[in-house]
Amino acid sequence: MRTTHSSRQRGAALIVGLIMLVLITLTVAVAFNVSVSNLKSVGNMQARNEAVAAANRAIEEVAASLLPPNADGSPSMVAPVATASLVDINNDGKTDYRVQIAPPNCVRVTKVSGGGGGGTTSGPGGITGGGSTSGSGLTAVPDQYNAVWDISTTVTDEVTGASTAVRQGVRVLMSQAQFEAFCP
Structure with a gap:
């Protein structure tokens, strides 16, 4: 009886x-599947962050060159145009991201005044805004305008073809002639 009982137990254990x-x-x-999907998510976030960094780099270049004064100090009357920037994010000698920059748009303008407030001027599309020069380091300058420009970019990954859009607002001090030419 013991033999039969113990053989049944061995089969059950198996x-x-x-x-x-x-x-x-x-x-x-x-x-394993969860770790692979997490790794893909982290890789996608890294690629997106690199694309945004490439866009910010191109935006900084455009902002630095937006309506610079001429060599004689007179205001520039050259309209901003669309540009492209090739970015090698990892310095390996190959272009990693192509950044297409749309022509910057003047979206809001405020006349500079020394009293901390001022008249408001509408920008394209009826966008208006109250302006203040207080705390901005600006002093009362005749016929000067505080303009906000919208810079829009589209970043394309040269390897995968994925694209990301980034927009940034930039404030520029303009003369009356620039205001009349670029911010109707």
């Missing part, structure tokens, strides 16, 4: 052991 092995294998497979 089945329970096989079930446990299957469960452990499934757990390992699920953990």
